[in-house]
Amino acid sequence: MRFCPKCGKMLMPKNDILKCACGYEEKISAEVAEREYKFKGERKKENKVIVTDNNNIALPTTKITCYKCGGTKGVWWTVQTRSADEAPTYFIRCVKCGNTWRRSN
Numbered sequence: 001m002r003f004c005p006k007c008g009k010m011l012m013p014k015n016d017i018l019k020c021a022c023g024y025e026e027k028i029s030a031e032v033a034e035r036e037y038k039f040k041g042e043r044k045k046e047n048k049v050i051v052t053d054n055n056n057i058a059l060p061t062t063k064i065t066c067y068k069c070g071g072t073k074g075v076w077w078t079v080q081t082r083s084a085d086e087a088p089t090y091f092i093r094c095v096k097c098g099n100t101w102r103r104s105n
């Protein structure tokens with residue numbers, strides 16, 4: 001599964017291109033599409049990153065200051081980009097207005 005490095009949304013493949021609603025696009029190979037999106041439906045790996053666009057999932061909350069609405073309650077999650085050696089990227093979403101951004105650290 002891939003996540004948009006810009007906004008943190010889950011990317012779904014269209015043919016061999018991952019497209020995000022924010023405009024981000026990434027070309028992937030057929031092997032990657034098959035491996036990460038289980039196109040053949042064979043592999044079962046449940047220890048993947050939690051899908052973030054489902055509001056029913058309880059994400060940990062944190063104190064924030066939303067630069068859009070001034071909200072103070074947010075949820076956060078991490079996305080492991082690229083290799084497992086790199087530190088995961090933190091995303092924060094304002095629960096009030098849904099504004100999502102990367103935590104810069």
Ligand SMILES: [Zn+2]
Nearest residue numbers: 004007020022
């Ligand atoms: Zn995006």
Ligand SMILES: [Zn+2]
Nearest residue numbers: 066069094097
């Ligand atoms: Zn907000």
